[in-house]
Amino acid sequence: MTESPRRPLPQFPEPDTEAFWAATAGHRLTYQVCRECGQVVFYPRRHCPGCLHGRLEQRDSAGRGTVYTFTVIRQNGHPYFRTRVPYLVGVIDLDEGFRMVAEIDAAPDAVHVDQRVAVGWEDHEGLSVPVFRPE
Amino acid sequence: MAPAAAAIAGIHEFPGRVAGGLSPLQIKAECAAKALEDAGLTWADVDAVYDASEAGPMQGLTIAEYFGVTPRVVDTTAVGGSSYEFHAAHAARDIAAGQASVALLTYGSTAHSESRAIGTGPRPSAGPHPAYNLERPYGLTLIGNYALVARRHMAQYGTTPEQLAEIAVITRRHATRNPQAVAGLADIGIRKHGEITVDDVLGSRLIADPLHLLECCIVSDGGGAVVIVSPAVATGIRRPPVWILGTGEAVGYPGYGADITTTAAVRSGTEAFGRAGVRPGEIDIAMIYDSFTITVLTILEDLGFAKKGEGGALAASGGLAFDQPGGPALNTDGGGLSSNHPGMRGIFLLIEATRQLRGESTAQVPSARLAVAHGNGGLLGTRHAAATIVLGRD
Numbered sequence: 001m002t003e004s005p006r007r008p009l010p011q012f013p014e015p016d017t018e019a020f021w022a023a024t025a026g027h028r029l030t031y032q033v034c035r036e037c038g039q040v041v042f043y044p045r046r047h048c049p050g051c052l053h054g055r056l057e058q059r060d061s062a063g064r065g066t067v068y069t070f071t072v073i074r075q076n077g078h079p080y081f082r083t084r085v086p087y088l089v090g091v092i093d094l095d096e097g098f099r100m101v102a103e104i105d106a107a108p109d110a111v112h113v114d115q116r117v118a119v120g121w122e123d124h125e126g127l128s129v130p131v132f133r134p135e
Numbered sequence: 136m137a138p139a140a141a142a143i144a145g146i147h148e149f150p151g152r153v154a155g156g157l158s159p160l161q162i163k164a165e166c167a168a169k170a171l172e173d174a175g176l177t178w179a180d181v182d183a184v185y186d187a188s189e190a191g192p193m194q195g196l197t198i199a200e201y202f203g204v205t206p207r208v209v210d211t212t213a214v215g216g217s218s219y220e221f222h223a224a225h226a227a228r229d230i231a232a233g234q235a236s237v238a239l240l241t242y243g244s245t246a247h248s249e250s251r252a253i254g255t256g257p258r259p260s261a262g263p264h265p266a267y268n269l270e271r272p273y274g275l276t277l278i279g280n281y282a283l284v285a286r287r288h289m290a291q292y293g294t295t296p297e298q299l300a301e302i303a304v305i306t307r308r309h310a311t312r313n314p315q316a317v318a319g320l321a322d323i324g325i326r327k328h329g330e331i332t333v334d335d336v337l338g339s340r341l342i343a344d345p346l347h348l349l350e351c352c353i354v355s356d357g358g359g360a361v362v363i364v365s366p367a368v369a370t371g372i373r374r375p376p377v378w379i380l381g382t383g384e385a386v387g388y389p390g391y392g393a394d395i396t397t398t399a400a401v402r403s404g405t406e407a408f409g410r411a412g413v414r415p416g417e418i419d420i421a422m423i424y425d426s427f428t429i430t431v432l433t434i435l436e437d438l439g440f441a442k443k444g445e446g447g448a449l450a451a452s453g454g455l456a457f458d459q460p461g462g463p464a465l466n467t468d469g470g471g472l473s474s475n476h477p478g479m480r481g482i483f484l485l486i487e488a489t490r491q492l493r494g495e496s497t498a499q500v501p502s503a504r505l506a507v508a509h510g511n512g513g514l515l516g517t518r519h520a521a522a523t524i525v526l527g528r529d
Contacts, residue, residue, distance in 0.1 A: 071279045071283050073275070075276070098391050
């Protein structure tokens with residue numbers, strides 16, 4: 001029996017994003033804030049792009065935000081995504097002040113710009129993929 | 136106008152859209168030889184090479200040997216499709232600094248022959264990277280990335296699918312005047328290669344909402360070369376020089392609070408027009424990187440050809456056609472949408488702008504004096520590079 005194609009996952013070792021993905025295993029969506037200058041940082045990094053002596057701490061997001069923009073992908077040659085079309089990918093502005101690209105699990109006509117969404121989780125071995133749903 | 140530091144002296148565009156077994160390196164060398172011949176120069180005159188490493192890794196190390204030249208300047212800036220506008224900017228700068236007198240820019244690709252699914256295939260992976268590690272699970276295709284900008288532009292300004300489609304319609308009309316583009320569309324298997332209508336565009340299938348198939352660039356083979364020379368060398372060339380009047384470079388990486396409907400062209404364009412001492416309203420020819428209709432729409436606004444949010448009205452006005460007043464003539468060779476897009480189209484923007492200023496285009500604007508070539512590289516919705524080159528003739 002052939003295995004059905006799987007969703008591509010982050011690649012490791014990748015030291016900037018390991019803590020983010022480790023937290024997802026406990027269904028925690030995290031972002032960084034600099035303890036020196038207060039800058040919100042996303043995607044995760046070791047250094048602060050806001051100041052030179054930054055100390056970034058990882059914080060939990062409530063996982064709620066608004067759709068800044070989105071698209072409905074109707075063609076993708078990737079073996080996994082080919083089985084998923086049509087699917088939605090959005091840019092989500094989280095309430096804590098960071099922005100991320102993520103899948104929106106909804107029907108194409110059920111999503112609009114500025115819509116409120118909340119994070120949900122798709123579990124994998126050792127990590128979970130954040131997927132947003134309309135509130 | 137500011138005194139120009141360098142001129143485009145030679146150009147060549149690979150005529151075919153299917154390379155017929157040639158390698159990207161062979162395409163680069165053929166185009167380089169013909170562009171040097173166009174200028175009346177030889178390999179021995181080349182003292183600077185600019186290369187985006189599209190035909191293999193570490194080309195800064197190998198391309199001079201392959202060509203058989205001895206450069207004093209090697210520049211391997213690689214920022215996707217905009218690389219060639221960056222190269223032109225750097226060549227002008229290096230020539231102005233006295234570091235070079237004959238700069239050679241080349242491009243070659245066999246994307247079509249390799250059946251590369253640039254817009255909808257798996258994204259190439261160069262090993263783990265923190266940004267990609269946060270995006271990889273979501274299947275955001277290249278087209279999808281640009282669609283994010285189109286959707287936001289529509290929501291923010293009321294831009295319509297019909298207005299975006301007009302850009303594809305005008306560009307195809309220009310392509311139908313270009314015999315190489317017409318032959319190419321047939322050669323790569325585009326069934327309908329005559330003029331198209333807004334209804335044709337909106338009736339083609341959605342690839343990533345709101346972008347339709349006919350709003351996406353084609354995938355062809357191809358290549359080209361551009362020779363940029365010092366004013367001293369320009370006095371002895373075969374063709375009229377096309378002067379580099381101003382250049383600007385920028386990158387954009389829209390994070391939280393950034394407006395993704397505004398591209399880095401805002402910065403590169405302001406710089407290029409400022410250095411050239413010309414205003415957007417004076418430009419006759421706008422060669423704008425047209426990976427997708429939305430790319431053109433946002434960049435036209437960002438370069439100052441329309442106010443932000445009014446690019447749709449400009450597109451629908453008809454003024455972007457080569458034979459209509461009311462705006463610069465857009466992508467008169469037929470663009471990436473309908474002439475050629477082997478993956479990184481930036482060099483063709485410089486080539487067609489030069490043809491126009493020499494009076495050699497197949498959609499010639501009478502007495503065109505000023506042109507702009509604007510390259511956009513990377514992914515408009517997440518991270519992109521932009522370079523603007525303002526060109527003029529004597």
